[in-house]
Amino acid sequence: MKGAVVLLSGGVDSTVLLHWMRRRLGSEAELRALSFDYGQRHAYELEMARVQAKRAGVREHRVVPFRFFADLIAGASALTDVRSVVPDGRTLSQEERNQPPTYVPNRNMVLLSVAAAYAEAVGLPVVSYGAHQSDAYGYWDCTGDFVRAINVVLAQNRRKPVSIDAPFVEWNKTAIICVGMELNVDFSATWSCYRGIPPACGVCSTCRERRRAFKEAGVPDPLETAMNGT
Amino acid sequence: MKGAVVLLSGGVDSTVLLHWMRRRLGSEAELRALSFDYGQRHAYELEMARVQAKRAGVREHRVVPFRFFADLIAGASALTDVRSVVPDGRTLSQEERNQPPTYVPNRNMVLLSVAAAYAEAVGLPVVSYGAHQSDAYGYWDCTGDFVRAINVVLAQNRRKPVSIDAPFVEWNKTAIICVGMELNVDFSATWSCYRGIPPACGVCSTCRERRRAFKEAGVPDPLETAMNGT
Numbered sequence: 001m002k003g004a005v006v007l008l009s010g011g012v013d014s015t016v017l018l019h020w021m022r023r024r025l026g027s028e029a030e031l032r033a034l035s036f037d038y039g040q041r042h043a044y045e046l047e048m049a050r051v052q053a054k055r056a057g058v059r060e061h062r063v064v065p066f067r068f069f070a071d072l073i074a075g076a077s078a079l080t081d082v083r084s085v086v087p088d089g090r091t092l093s094q095e096e097r098n099q100p101p102t103y104v105p106n107r108n109m110v111l112l113s114v115a116a117a118y119a120e121a122v123g124l125p126v127v128s129y130g131a132h133q134s135d136a137y138g139y140w141d142c143t144g145d146f147v148r149a150i151n152v153v154l155a156q157n158r159r160k161p162v163s164i165d166a167p168f169v170e171w172n173k174t175a176i177i178c179v180g181m182e183l184n185v186d187f188s189a190t191w192s193c194y195r196g197i198p199p200a201c202g203v204c205s206t207c208r209e210r211r212r213a214f215k216e217a218g219v220p221d222p223l224e225t226a227m228n229g230t
Numbered sequence: 231m232k233g234a235v236v237l238l239s240g241g242v243d244s245t246v247l248l249h250w251m252r253r254r255l256g257s258e259a260e261l262r263a264l265s266f267d268y269g270q271r272h273a274y275e276l277e278m279a280r281v282q283a284k285r286a287g288v289r290e291h292r293v294v295p296f297r298f299f300a301d302l303i304a305g306a307s308a309l310t311d312v313r314s315v316v317p318d319g320r321t322l323s324q325e326e327r328n329q330p331p332t333y334v335p336n337r338n339m340v341l342l343s344v345a346a347a348y349a350e351a352v353g354l355p356v357v358s359y360g361a362h363q364s365d366a367y368g369y370w371d372c373t374g375d376f377v378r379a380i381n382v383v384l385a386q387n388r389r390k391p392v393s394i395d396a397p398f399v400e401w402n403k404t405a406i407i408c409v410g411m412e413l414n415v416d417f418s419a420t421w422s423c424y425r426g427i428p429p430a431c432g433v434c435s436t437c438r439e440r441r442r443a444f445k446e447a448g449v450p451d452p453l454e455t456a457m458n459g460t
Contacts, residue, residue: 062302064298068294072292074351105347105390106343106344106350106384109347113340114299114302116335117335118303121303146386157370160335
Protein backbone atom coordinates (compact mmCIF):
# COMPACT_ATOMS: atom_id res chain seq x y z
CA MET A 1 0.00 0.00 0.00
CA LYS A 2 1.42 3.33 -1.10
CA GLY A 3 -0.25 5.29 1.65
CA ALA A 4 -3.62 6.07 3.13
CA VAL A 5 -6.02 8.70 4.38
CA VAL A 6 -7.10 7.89 7.95
CA LEU A 7 -10.48 9.14 9.16
CA LEU A 8 -9.50 10.46 12.57
CA SER A 9 -12.07 11.57 15.12
CA GLY A 10 -9.75 11.74 18.10
CA GLY A 11 -11.55 8.88 19.84
CA VAL A 12 -10.05 5.58 20.90
CA ASP A 13 -10.78 3.58 17.76
CA SER A 14 -9.53 5.94 15.06
CA THR A 15 -6.48 6.87 17.14
CA VAL A 16 -5.41 3.24 17.43
CA LEU A 17 -6.13 2.84 13.72
CA LEU A 18 -3.86 5.78 12.88
CA HIS A 19 -0.88 4.36 14.75
CA TRP A 20 -1.61 0.87 13.49
CA MET A 21 -1.58 2.15 9.90
CA ARG A 22 1.74 3.85 10.56
CA ARG A 23 3.22 0.53 11.64
CA ARG A 24 1.62 -1.41 8.80
CA LEU A 25 2.80 1.04 6.15
CA GLY A 26 6.20 1.91 7.60
CA SER A 27 7.74 5.22 8.55
CA GLU A 28 8.25 6.35 4.94
CA ALA A 29 4.66 5.86 3.73
CA GLU A 30 2.42 8.83 3.05
CA LEU A 31 -0.22 8.98 5.74
CA ARG A 32 -2.82 11.73 5.84
CA ALA A 33 -5.50 12.29 8.45
CA LEU A 34 -8.93 13.78 7.92
CA SER A 35 -11.20 15.04 10.71
CA PHE A 36 -14.59 16.68 10.51
CA ASP A 37 -15.82 19.62 12.50
CA TYR A 38 -19.46 18.90 11.80
CA GLY A 39 -20.85 20.68 14.81
CA GLN A 40 -20.65 17.67 17.07
CA ARG A 41 -20.86 18.43 20.75
CA HIS A 42 -17.62 16.65 21.51
CA ALA A 43 -15.34 19.04 19.57
CA TYR A 44 -12.61 18.48 22.18
CA GLU A 45 -12.04 15.29 20.19
CA LEU A 46 -10.61 17.42 17.38
CA GLU A 47 -7.85 18.73 19.65
CA MET A 48 -6.90 15.17 20.50
CA ALA A 49 -6.94 14.32 16.78
CA ARG A 50 -4.40 17.10 16.14
CA VAL A 51 -2.09 15.78 18.87
CA GLN A 52 -2.25 12.19 17.61
CA ALA A 53 -1.83 13.11 13.94
CA LYS A 54 1.36 14.97 14.77
CA ARG A 55 2.72 12.03 16.77
CA ALA A 56 2.01 9.65 13.89
CA GLY A 57 3.95 11.87 11.50
CA VAL A 58 1.18 12.45 9.00
CA ARG A 59 1.96 14.48 5.90
CA GLU A 60 -1.20 16.51 6.38
CA HIS A 61 -4.03 16.63 8.88
CA ARG A 62 -7.08 18.36 7.49
CA VAL A 63 -10.02 19.40 9.62
CA VAL A 64 -12.96 19.76 7.27
CA PRO A 65 -15.35 22.60 8.21
CA PHE A 66 -18.58 20.66 8.21
CA ARG A 67 -20.92 22.58 10.48
CA PHE A 68 -23.36 23.14 7.64
CA PHE A 69 -24.22 19.48 8.07
CA ALA A 70 -25.58 20.00 11.58
CA ASP A 71 -27.63 22.87 10.25
CA LEU A 72 -28.96 20.78 7.37
CA ILE A 73 -30.16 17.94 9.58
CA ALA A 74 -31.12 20.12 12.57
CA GLY A 75 -33.34 18.38 15.05
CA ALA A 76 -32.70 14.87 13.82
CA SER A 77 -29.88 13.91 16.20
CA ALA A 78 -28.92 14.45 19.84
CA LEU A 79 -25.28 14.50 18.83
CA THR A 80 -25.46 17.73 16.87
CA ASP A 81 -28.45 19.42 18.45
CA VAL A 82 -27.26 21.02 21.65
CA ARG A 83 -30.81 21.40 22.91
CA SER A 84 -31.32 17.67 23.10
CA VAL A 85 -30.51 15.67 26.17
CA VAL A 86 -27.75 13.16 25.59
CA PRO A 87 -29.20 9.88 26.68
CA ASP A 88 -27.85 7.87 29.56
CA GLY A 89 -26.66 4.49 28.27
CA ARG A 90 -29.02 2.63 30.59
CA THR A 91 -32.25 4.31 29.57
CA LEU A 92 -32.40 3.27 25.91
CA SER A 93 -35.45 1.33 24.80
CA GLN A 94 -35.01 -1.73 22.61
CA GLU A 95 -35.94 0.32 19.56
CA GLU A 96 -33.45 3.01 20.50
CA ARG A 97 -30.73 0.44 20.97
CA ASN A 98 -31.33 -0.61 17.37
CA GLN A 99 -30.64 2.98 16.29
CA PRO A 100 -29.69 5.22 19.23
CA PRO A 101 -30.70 8.88 19.57
CA THR A 102 -27.03 9.71 19.04
CA TYR A 103 -27.28 8.36 15.49
CA VAL A 104 -26.66 11.10 12.89
CA PRO A 105 -28.55 10.60 9.59
CA ASN A 106 -26.29 9.03 6.99
CA ARG A 107 -23.22 10.52 8.62
CA ASN A 108 -20.72 7.81 7.82
CA MET A 109 -21.61 7.63 4.14
CA VAL A 110 -21.13 11.39 3.93
CA LEU A 111 -17.78 11.28 5.73
CA LEU A 112 -16.47 8.34 3.70
CA SER A 113 -17.56 9.96 0.44
CA VAL A 114 -15.72 13.18 1.25
CA ALA A 115 -12.67 11.23 2.43
CA ALA A 116 -12.67 9.20 -0.79
CA ALA A 117 -12.80 12.44 -2.81
CA TYR A 118 -9.81 13.77 -0.86
CA ALA A 119 -7.87 10.51 -1.28
CA GLU A 120 -8.56 10.51 -5.01
CA ALA A 121 -7.49 14.15 -5.32
CA VAL A 122 -4.17 13.60 -3.52
CA GLY A 123 -3.52 10.29 -5.26
CA LEU A 124 -3.86 7.87 -2.35
CA PRO A 125 -5.72 4.59 -2.97
CA VAL A 126 -7.12 3.90 0.49
CA VAL A 127 -9.29 5.46 3.19
CA SER A 128 -8.89 3.79 6.58
CA TYR A 129 -11.93 3.88 8.79
CA GLY A 130 -12.19 2.75 12.42
CA ALA A 131 -15.68 1.20 12.40
CA HIS A 132 -15.83 -1.72 14.79
CA GLN A 133 -18.11 -4.49 15.84
CA SER A 134 -19.15 -2.87 19.13
CA ASP A 135 -20.88 -0.07 17.22
CA ALA A 136 -22.59 -2.36 14.72
CA TYR A 137 -25.37 -3.14 17.25
CA GLY A 138 -26.84 0.30 16.87
CA TYR A 139 -25.46 1.98 13.76
CA TRP A 140 -26.22 0.51 10.36
CA ASP A 141 -23.33 2.55 8.94
CA CYS A 142 -20.64 0.85 11.04
CA THR A 143 -21.02 -2.70 9.71
CA GLY A 144 -18.97 -4.85 7.38
CA ASP A 145 -21.91 -5.02 4.97
CA PHE A 146 -21.98 -1.24 4.86
CA VAL A 147 -18.28 -0.99 4.07
CA ARG A 148 -18.53 -3.67 1.38
CA ALA A 149 -21.44 -1.88 -0.27
CA ILE A 150 -19.57 1.45 -0.24
CA ASN A 151 -16.60 -0.28 -1.87
CA VAL A 152 -18.83 -1.59 -4.68
CA VAL A 153 -19.74 2.02 -5.45
CA LEU A 154 -16.15 3.30 -5.34
CA ALA A 155 -14.78 0.44 -7.44
CA GLN A 156 -16.71 1.86 -10.41
CA ASN A 157 -14.31 4.81 -10.62
CA ARG A 158 -12.57 4.34 -13.97
CA ARG A 159 -9.22 5.94 -13.34
CA LYS A 160 -8.35 6.22 -9.67
CA PRO A 161 -10.57 3.94 -7.61
CA VAL A 162 -10.25 4.43 -3.86
CA SER A 163 -11.19 1.69 -1.42
CA ILE A 164 -12.33 1.83 2.17
CA ASP A 165 -10.22 -0.19 4.56
CA ALA A 166 -11.96 -0.99 7.85
CA PRO A 167 -9.62 -3.45 9.56
CA PHE A 168 -11.43 -3.31 12.93
CA VAL A 169 -14.91 -3.92 11.56
CA GLU A 170 -15.15 -7.41 13.07
CA TRP A 171 -13.26 -6.51 16.27
CA ASN A 172 -14.70 -5.26 19.51
CA LYS A 173 -13.42 -2.22 21.37
CA THR A 174 -11.52 -4.34 23.88
CA ALA A 175 -9.38 -5.83 21.10
CA ILE A 176 -8.72 -2.36 19.73
CA ILE A 177 -7.53 -1.17 23.15
CA CYS A 178 -5.25 -4.19 23.49
CA VAL A 179 -3.64 -3.41 20.14
CA GLY A 180 -3.34 0.23 21.17
CA MET A 181 -1.53 -0.76 24.38
CA GLU A 182 0.87 -2.85 22.37
CA LEU A 183 1.49 0.16 20.08
CA ASN A 184 2.06 2.43 23.10
CA VAL A 185 -0.84 4.66 22.12
CA ASP A 186 -1.29 7.49 24.61
CA PHE A 187 -4.95 7.04 25.53
CA SER A 188 -4.83 10.07 27.79
CA ALA A 189 -4.84 12.10 24.56
CA THR A 190 -8.08 10.63 23.21
CA TRP A 191 -11.66 11.65 23.84
CA SER A 192 -14.94 9.75 23.84
CA CYS A 193 -17.58 11.46 25.98
CA TYR A 194 -20.63 12.79 24.12
CA ARG A 195 -20.94 15.73 26.50
CA GLY A 196 -17.99 17.33 24.82
CA ILE A 197 -15.70 18.95 27.38
CA PRO A 198 -13.49 17.57 30.17
CA PRO A 199 -14.05 15.97 32.52
CA ALA A 200 -15.83 13.05 30.87
CA CYS A 201 -19.32 12.57 32.29
CA GLY A 202 -18.90 8.86 32.94
CA VAL A 203 -22.56 8.07 32.28
CA CYS A 204 -23.24 8.58 28.55
CA SER A 205 -23.22 5.57 26.29
CA THR A 206 -19.67 6.07 24.98
CA CYS A 207 -18.26 6.71 28.48
CA ARG A 208 -19.81 3.44 29.59
CA GLU A 209 -18.56 1.61 26.54
CA ARG A 210 -15.06 2.98 27.02
CA ARG A 211 -14.95 2.05 30.70
CA ARG A 212 -16.22 -1.46 30.01
CA ALA A 213 -13.68 -2.01 27.22
CA PHE A 214 -10.71 -0.86 29.32
CA LYS A 215 -11.89 -3.07 32.17
CA GLU A 216 -12.19 -6.06 29.86
CA ALA A 217 -8.75 -5.32 28.43
CA GLY A 218 -7.43 -5.42 32.01
CA VAL A 219 -5.76 -2.03 31.87
CA PRO A 220 -6.58 1.28 33.55
CA ASP A 221 -7.88 4.09 31.34
CA PRO A 222 -5.22 6.81 31.64
CA LEU A 223 -7.78 9.46 30.82
CA GLU A 224 -10.03 8.40 33.66
CA THR A 225 -7.03 8.08 35.97
CA ALA A 226 -5.85 11.57 35.08
CA MET A 227 -9.25 13.00 35.85
CA ASN A 228 -9.61 11.09 39.06
CA GLY A 229 -6.30 12.53 40.17
CA THR A 230 -7.37 16.14 39.72
CA MET B 231 -44.59 8.62 -3.10
CA LYS B 232 -45.06 10.97 -0.17
CA GLY B 233 -42.62 13.52 -1.49
CA ALA B 234 -39.03 13.95 -2.56
CA VAL B 235 -35.86 15.96 -2.32
CA VAL B 236 -34.72 17.02 -5.81
CA LEU B 237 -31.03 17.65 -6.41
CA LEU B 238 -31.23 20.89 -8.35
CA SER B 239 -28.20 22.41 -10.06
CA GLY B 240 -30.06 24.94 -12.19
CA GLY B 241 -29.04 23.19 -15.40
CA VAL B 242 -31.38 21.71 -17.99
CA ASP B 243 -31.60 18.17 -16.62
CA SER B 244 -32.32 18.84 -12.96
CA THR B 245 -34.73 21.65 -13.84
CA VAL B 246 -36.82 19.35 -16.04
CA LEU B 247 -36.61 16.73 -13.30
CA LEU B 248 -37.95 19.19 -10.73
CA HIS B 249 -41.03 20.07 -12.77
CA TRP B 250 -41.52 16.45 -13.80
CA MET B 251 -41.50 15.41 -10.14
CA ARG B 252 -44.07 18.09 -9.37
CA ARG B 253 -46.37 16.60 -11.99
CA ARG B 254 -45.73 12.99 -10.92
CA LEU B 255 -46.36 13.76 -7.25
CA GLY B 256 -49.18 16.28 -7.63
CA SER B 257 -49.56 19.80 -6.38
CA GLU B 258 -50.05 18.78 -2.73
CA ALA B 259 -46.92 16.65 -2.38
CA GLU B 260 -43.96 17.85 -0.34
CA LEU B 261 -41.15 18.69 -2.71
CA ARG B 262 -37.83 20.07 -1.49
CA ALA B 263 -34.86 21.17 -3.57
CA LEU B 264 -31.22 20.98 -2.61
CA SER B 265 -28.42 22.84 -4.39
CA PHE B 266 -24.73 22.95 -3.63
CA ASP B 267 -22.49 25.95 -3.71
CA TYR B 268 -19.32 23.91 -3.88
CA GLY B 269 -17.17 26.58 -5.45
CA GLN B 270 -18.08 25.60 -9.01
CA ARG B 271 -17.26 28.16 -11.62
CA HIS B 272 -20.80 28.25 -12.92
CA ALA B 273 -22.43 29.65 -9.76
CA TYR B 274 -24.92 31.54 -11.94
CA GLU B 275 -26.62 28.14 -12.07
CA LEU B 276 -27.60 28.62 -8.44
CA GLU B 277 -29.59 31.73 -9.29
CA MET B 278 -31.49 29.77 -11.91
CA ALA B 279 -32.08 27.01 -9.36
CA ARG B 280 -33.71 29.53 -7.02
CA VAL B 281 -36.03 30.77 -9.77
CA GLN B 282 -37.09 27.27 -10.81
CA ALA B 283 -37.56 26.03 -7.23
CA LYS B 284 -39.94 28.88 -6.55
CA ARG B 285 -41.92 28.17 -9.72
CA ALA B 286 -42.26 24.50 -8.79
CA GLY B 287 -43.67 25.43 -5.38
CA VAL B 288 -41.09 23.62 -3.27
CA ARG B 289 -41.54 23.65 0.49
CA GLU B 290 -37.90 24.52 0.96
CA HIS B 291 -34.91 25.16 -1.30
CA ARG B 292 -31.64 24.80 0.53
CA VAL B 293 -28.33 25.90 -0.92
CA VAL B 294 -25.65 23.96 0.93
CA PRO B 295 -22.44 25.95 1.53
CA PHE B 296 -19.98 23.49 0.12
CA ARG B 297 -16.94 25.54 -0.86
CA PHE B 298 -14.74 23.63 1.54
CA PHE B 299 -14.98 20.82 -0.99
CA ALA B 300 -13.20 22.81 -3.69
CA ASP B 301 -10.50 23.62 -1.17
CA LEU B 302 -10.16 19.98 -0.13
CA ILE B 303 -9.67 18.70 -3.66
CA ALA B 304 -7.81 21.77 -4.94
CA GLY B 305 -5.99 21.18 -8.19
CA ALA B 306 -7.79 17.98 -9.09
CA SER B 307 -10.52 19.44 -11.32
CA ALA B 308 -10.91 22.20 -13.90
CA LEU B 309 -14.44 22.76 -12.69
CA THR B 310 -13.48 24.05 -9.26
CA ASP B 311 -9.99 25.35 -9.88
CA VAL B 312 -10.33 28.74 -11.50
CA ARG B 313 -6.72 28.67 -12.65
CA SER B 314 -7.33 25.74 -14.97
CA VAL B 315 -8.39 26.16 -18.55
CA VAL B 316 -11.84 24.79 -19.23
CA PRO B 317 -11.36 22.44 -22.15
CA ASP B 318 -13.00 22.94 -25.48
CA GLY B 319 -15.25 19.98 -26.24
CA ARG B 320 -13.32 19.16 -29.39
CA THR B 321 -9.86 18.92 -27.91
CA LEU B 322 -10.36 16.02 -25.52
CA SER B 323 -8.17 12.98 -26.02
CA GLN B 324 -9.74 9.52 -25.94
CA GLU B 325 -8.53 9.08 -22.37
CA GLU B 326 -9.97 12.43 -21.36
CA ARG B 327 -13.28 11.57 -22.95
CA ASN B 328 -13.37 8.53 -20.66
CA GLN B 329 -13.03 10.88 -17.69
CA PRO B 330 -12.99 14.55 -18.71
CA PRO B 331 -10.90 17.26 -17.00
CA THR B 332 -14.18 18.71 -15.76
CA TYR B 333 -14.69 15.56 -13.65
CA VAL B 334 -14.71 16.39 -9.91
CA PRO B 335 -13.40 13.57 -7.70
CA ASN B 336 -16.26 11.56 -6.24
CA ARG B 337 -18.58 14.55 -6.42
CA ASN B 338 -21.84 12.78 -7.05
CA MET B 339 -21.39 10.29 -4.24
CA VAL B 340 -20.74 13.19 -1.89
CA LEU B 341 -23.79 15.14 -3.11
CA LEU B 342 -26.11 12.13 -2.98
CA SER B 343 -24.90 11.19 0.50
CA VAL B 344 -25.60 14.67 1.84
CA ALA B 345 -28.97 14.77 0.05
CA ALA B 346 -29.90 11.39 1.54
CA ALA B 347 -29.00 12.69 5.02
CA TYR B 348 -31.24 15.71 4.47
CA ALA B 349 -34.10 13.56 3.14
CA GLU B 350 -33.80 11.23 6.13
CA ALA B 351 -33.75 14.17 8.55
CA VAL B 352 -36.88 15.78 7.07
CA GLY B 353 -38.67 12.44 6.70
CA LEU B 354 -38.80 12.14 2.90
CA PRO B 355 -38.11 8.73 1.36
CA VAL B 356 -36.63 9.72 -2.00
CA VAL B 357 -33.85 11.80 -3.50
CA SER B 358 -34.39 12.57 -7.19
CA TYR B 359 -31.26 12.97 -9.24
CA GLY B 360 -31.00 14.08 -12.86
CA ALA B 361 -28.16 11.84 -14.07
CA HIS B 362 -28.67 10.90 -17.69
CA GLN B 363 -27.22 8.69 -20.34
CA SER B 364 -25.44 11.49 -22.21
CA ASP B 365 -23.12 12.02 -19.23
CA ALA B 366 -22.46 8.34 -18.64
CA TYR B 367 -19.81 8.34 -21.43
CA GLY B 368 -17.41 10.32 -19.30
CA TYR B 369 -18.51 10.26 -15.69
CA TRP B 370 -18.56 6.98 -13.81
CA ASP B 371 -20.82 8.61 -11.20
CA CYS B 372 -23.69 9.30 -13.65
CA THR B 373 -24.52 5.72 -14.61
CA GLY B 374 -27.36 3.36 -13.74
CA ASP B 375 -24.84 0.98 -12.14
CA PHE B 376 -23.64 3.80 -9.91
CA VAL B 377 -27.17 4.66 -8.77
CA ARG B 378 -28.00 1.00 -8.12
CA ALA B 379 -24.84 0.56 -6.04
CA ILE B 380 -25.63 3.68 -3.99
CA ASN B 381 -29.11 2.33 -3.34
CA VAL B 382 -27.67 -0.94 -2.03
CA VAL B 383 -25.79 1.11 0.58
CA LEU B 384 -28.79 3.24 1.56
CA ALA B 385 -31.16 0.26 1.79
CA GLN B 386 -29.20 -0.92 4.83
CA ASN B 387 -30.59 1.94 6.92
CA ARG B 388 -32.69 0.21 9.56
CA ARG B 389 -35.33 2.81 10.31
CA LYS B 390 -35.71 5.37 7.53
CA PRO B 391 -34.10 4.13 4.34
CA VAL B 392 -33.92 6.72 1.58
CA SER B 393 -33.62 5.72 -2.07
CA ILE B 394 -32.14 7.52 -5.03
CA ASP B 395 -34.54 7.98 -7.93
CA ALA B 396 -32.80 8.71 -11.24
CA PRO B 397 -35.59 8.49 -13.80
CA PHE B 398 -33.50 9.95 -16.65
CA VAL B 399 -30.53 7.68 -16.21
CA GLU B 400 -31.20 5.78 -19.45
CA TRP B 401 -32.42 8.85 -21.37
CA ASN B 402 -30.36 11.20 -23.45
CA LYS B 403 -30.47 14.98 -23.13
CA THR B 404 -32.67 15.35 -26.21
CA ALA B 405 -35.42 13.28 -24.58
CA ILE B 406 -35.13 15.37 -21.41
CA ILE B 407 -35.57 18.56 -23.41
CA CYS B 408 -38.63 17.14 -25.19
CA VAL B 409 -40.23 16.33 -21.85
CA GLY B 410 -39.32 19.79 -20.60
CA MET B 411 -41.02 21.41 -23.61
CA GLU B 412 -44.14 19.38 -22.91
CA LEU B 413 -44.01 20.58 -19.29
CA ASN B 414 -43.58 24.21 -20.41
CA VAL B 415 -40.26 24.49 -18.64
CA ASP B 416 -38.72 27.93 -19.10
CA PHE B 417 -35.31 27.00 -20.45
CA SER B 418 -34.27 30.65 -20.57
CA ALA B 419 -33.98 30.36 -16.79
CA THR B 420 -31.49 27.49 -16.82
CA TRP B 421 -27.74 27.55 -17.10
CA SER B 422 -25.20 25.09 -18.49
CA CYS B 423 -21.95 26.80 -19.52
CA TYR B 424 -18.84 25.85 -17.54
CA ARG B 425 -17.42 29.34 -17.83
CA GLY B 426 -19.90 30.53 -15.29
CA ILE B 427 -21.33 33.91 -16.22
CA PRO B 428 -23.57 35.10 -19.06
CA PRO B 429 -23.27 35.04 -21.97
CA ALA B 430 -22.65 31.32 -22.45
CA CYS B 431 -19.35 30.68 -24.22
CA GLY B 432 -20.81 28.35 -26.82
CA VAL B 433 -17.64 26.24 -27.09
CA CYS B 434 -17.20 24.34 -23.80
CA SER B 435 -18.35 20.74 -23.66
CA THR B 436 -21.69 21.46 -21.97
CA CYS B 437 -22.50 24.36 -24.32
CA ARG B 438 -21.90 22.02 -27.25
CA GLU B 439 -23.93 19.29 -25.67
CA ARG B 440 -26.79 21.67 -24.95
CA ARG B 441 -26.83 23.07 -28.48
CA ARG B 442 -26.75 19.60 -30.04
CA ALA B 443 -29.60 18.40 -27.82
CA PHE B 444 -31.87 21.36 -28.59
CA LYS B 445 -31.12 20.92 -32.29
CA GLU B 446 -31.99 17.22 -32.13
CA ALA B 447 -35.15 18.04 -30.22
CA GLY B 448 -36.08 20.38 -33.05
CA VAL B 449 -36.66 23.42 -30.87
CA PRO B 450 -34.70 26.64 -30.43
CA ASP B 451 -32.83 27.15 -27.16
CA PRO B 452 -34.48 30.22 -25.62
CA LEU B 453 -31.33 30.97 -23.66
CA GLU B 454 -29.25 31.11 -26.80
CA THR B 455 -31.97 33.11 -28.57
CA ALA B 456 -32.09 35.61 -25.73
CA MET B 457 -28.36 36.11 -25.89
CA ASN B 458 -28.30 36.39 -29.64
CA GLY B 459 -30.90 39.11 -29.33
CA THR B 460 -28.81 41.27 -27.04
